[in-house]
Amino acid sequence: xxxxxxxxxxxxxxxxxxxxxxxxxxxxxxxxxxxxxxxxxxxxxxxxxxxxxxxxxxxxxxxxxxxxxxxxxxxxxxxxxxxxxxxxxxxxxxxxxxxxxxxxxxxxxxxxxxxxxxxxxxxxxxxxxxxxxxxxxxxxxxxxxxxxxxxxxxxxxxxxxxxxxxxxxxxxxxxxxxxxxxxxxxxxxxxxxxxxxxxxxxxxxxxxxxxxxxxxxxxxxxxxxxxxxxxxxxxxxxxxxxxxxxxxxxxxxxxxxxxxxxxxxxxxxxxxxxxxxxxxxxxxxxxxxxxxxxxxxxxxxxxxxxxxxxxxxxxxxxxxxxxxxxxxxxxxxxxxxxxxxxxxxxxxxxxxxxxxxxxxxxxxxxxxxxxxxxxxxxxxxxxxxxxxxxxxxxxxxxxxxxxxxxxxxxxxxxxxxxxxxxxxxxxxxxxxxxxxxxxxxxxxxxxxxxxxxxxxxxxxxxxxxxxxxxxxxxxxxxxxxxxxxxxxxxxxxxxxxxxx
Amino acid sequence: xxxxxxxxxxxxxxxxxxxxxxxxxxxxxxxxxxxxxxxxxxxxxxxxxxxxxxxxxxxxxxxxxxxxxxx
Numbered sequence: 001x002x003x004x005x006x007x008x009x010x011x012x013x014x015x016x017x018x019x020x021x022x023x024x025x026x027x028x029x030x031x032x033x034x035x036x037x038x039x040x041x042x043x044x045x046x047x048x049x050x051x052x053x054x055x056x057x058x059x060x061x062x063x064x065x066x067x068x069x070x071x072x073x074x075x076x077x078x079x080x081x082x083x084x085x086x087x088x089x090x091x092x093x094x095x096x097x098x099x100x101x102x103x104x105x106x107x108x109x110x111x112x113x114x115x116x117x118x119x120x121x122x123x124x125x126x127x128x129x130x131x132x133x134x135x136x137x138x139x140x141x142x143x144x145x146x147x148x149x150x151x152x153x154x155x156x157x158x159x160x161x162x163x164x165x166x167x168x169x170x171x172x173x174x175x176x177x178x179x180x181x182x183x184x185x186x187x188x189x190x191x192x193x194x195x196x197x198x199x200x201x202x203x204x205x206x207x208x209x210x211x212x213x214x215x216x217x218x219x220x221x222x223x224x225x226x227x228x229x230x231x232x233x234x235x236x237x238x239x240x241x242x243x244x245x246x247x248x249x250x251x252x253x254x255x256x257x258x259x260x261x262x263x264x265x266x267x268x269x270x271x272x273x274x275x276x277x278x279x280x281x282x283x284x285x286x287x288x289x290x291x292x293x294x295x296x297x298x299x300x301x302x303x304x305x306x307x308x309x310x311x312x313x314x315x316x317x318x319x320x321x322x323x324x325x326x327x328x329x330x331x332x333x334x335x336x337x338x339x340x341x342x343x344x345x346x347x348x349x350x351x352x353x354x355x356x357x358x359x360x361x362x363x364x365x366x367x368x369x370x371x372x373x374x375x376x377x378x379x380x381x382x383x384x385x386x387x388x389x390x391x392x393x394x395x396x397x398x399x400x401x402x403x404x405x406x407x408x409x410x411x412x413x414x415x416x417x418x419x420x421x422x423x424x425x426x427x428x429x430x431x432x433x434x435x436x437x438x439x440x441x442x443x444x445x446x447x448x449x450x451x452x453x454x455x456x457x458x459x460x461x462x463x464x465x466x467x468x469x470x471x472x473x474x475x476x477x478x479x480x481x482x483x484x485x486x487x488x489x490x491x492x493x494x495x496x497x498x499x500x
Numbered sequence: 501x502x503x504x505x506x507x508x509x510x511x512x513x514x515x516x517x518x519x520x521x522x523x524x525x526x527x528x529x530x531x532x533x534x535x536x537x538x539x540x541x542x543x544x545x546x547x548x549x550x551x552x553x554x555x556x557x558x559x560x561x562x563x564x565x566x567x568x569x570x571x
Contacts, residue, residue: 074537074540077540077543078521078522078539078543081521081522081543081546081547082518082521082522085521085547085550086517086518086521086547086550087518089550089554090514090518093557093562097562097566098566101566212535213534213535213536214532214534214535215535216535217532217535217536218535221532225530228530228532228537229528229529229530229537230523230526230527230528230529230530230537230539231527231528237524240522267562267563271555271558271559271562272558274554274558275551275554275555275558276551277551277554278547278548278550278551278554279547279548279551281547282544282547282548286540286544290536496567497566497567
């Protein structure tokens with residue numbers, strides 16, 4: 001068997017297994033919206049943990065992350081640890097558990113639905129859904145770009161970029177359309193376990209070939225001694241803190257993550273996932289990022305436009321194993337995309353289409369319309385992905401910053417009954433406008449007191465402007481709420497979960 | 501222990517967990533042990549500790565601050 005057919009056989013074999021799982025899940029799914037989106041709020045610990053985990057990762061774990069470690073050293077492990085292991089776990093409790101309690105009581109399926117109901121405002125509901133879809137679009141697109149690049153790289157260009165992206169898009173649509181949340185959650189679990197295993201096998205394989213971690217680190221010490229010291233000009237404290245905080249807060253408002261907060265079968269499931277979270281983050285990111293770092297000392301040369309991990313693996317492991325890792329990376333990208341598409345479609349149908357276009361939409365028809373929405377959204381982002389704007393990291397971090405603007409107003413609303421509709425609207429709109437201006441307005445240098453300050457830059461003195469937007473959002477929500485009174489159709493008891 | 505003190509302890513614990521998950525006191529330190537930088541060993545140990553603290557919180561005061569149950 002030729003190398004190419006072996007590689008493609010492994011990747012396609014994976015896709016077929018995932019489709020099989022989706023089909024089984026479909027047979028267990030009633031065609032009602034709550035089941036299609038939320039698997040009837042019946043997800044168990046292992047599945048919830050891995051489905052959230054797999055959707056967090058995308059192409060970052062295998063490609064972008066190790067590339068940064070290869071170029072700048074392994075400190076990203078710390079960023080991931082603070083961000084995903086600790087901050088996200090705390091937000092998982094503060095926002096996730098609260099939303100789960102409220103959702104179980106009131107039957108909410110989306111964040112925007114919850115806020116719209118609490119503040120008696122269809123406009124707010126639509127606004128939150130529209131903002132979420134706006135930042136979701138580039139992120140789905142990036143997964144398609146990543147998949148296209150990975151397949152082109154794997155086949156040495158035999159499968160062109162557009163064909164790889166199209167193939168994955170078609171498969172994603174097919175998959176989400178037939179399976180819904182239950183199917184997505186099940187494949188996420190398989191993919192999460194698969195990724196973890198493949199990563200550790202890869203680490204053992206490479207370390208076995210080079211004589212263990214001490215030998216690999218010695219080699220690194222002679223080529224890039226600065227990588228071993230904590231911190232660098234790239235990894236400044238401002239960079240580490242900004243990145244960790246913005247992404248952790250952004251992640252909680254990602255539709256596919258936020259919707260996970262409604263799906264747990266019981267609070268025991270949420271508790272166990274919460275406690276296991278830091279260890280799971282360690283298990284995945286320590287080996288992948290260390291491999292990227294060690295590659296720098298092993299004299300691995302990464303051609304422009306390629307990723308370090310596949311190059312390292314093809315140097316030290318057999319062809320079939322390298323293909324298996326690509327399949328794992330594709331799995332991560334697909335599960336991200338599947339979940340995003342599913343959540344995106346529920347935001348669109350429930351929070352934009354039904355309230356603003358057709359309020360009489362039936363449950364059964366809604367489930368079918370959601371499938372159409374998925375196909376349209378994925379096709380549109382696929383077409384946009386053909387232009388390949390920016391790098392994965394650039395556009396990805398922009399999207400995280402956009403979502404992070406929503407987090408603090410939502411947190412205030414969840415815990416402070418004095419929050420008013422005007423307050424949360426001001427907080428959400430104000431922070432989005434500040435952030436959007438910095439993303440889309442070109443940088444203007446201005447003179448202030450004799451020194452030149454770049455206005456509308458993405459960072460000020462190394463600090464991400466998204467942090468300023470988040471602070472503004474919280475301040476506006478609290479101060480405007482304090483200055484205004486609730487209207488008659490706001491119901492401050494909706495988000496209260498006093499004893500049953 | 502009063503409820504207020506207990507809450508304060510959880511808040512302080514959470515802050516310490518966040519702040520020290522990056523070993524700032526080892527900034528610039530390049531020493532390694534068993535082929536891995538010691539600042540990374542600190543982080544690994546810290547994440548395991550965080551997991552234990554989280555599981556303790558989940559077993560004790562998880563519902564206390566959500567207004568459910570009778571903790």
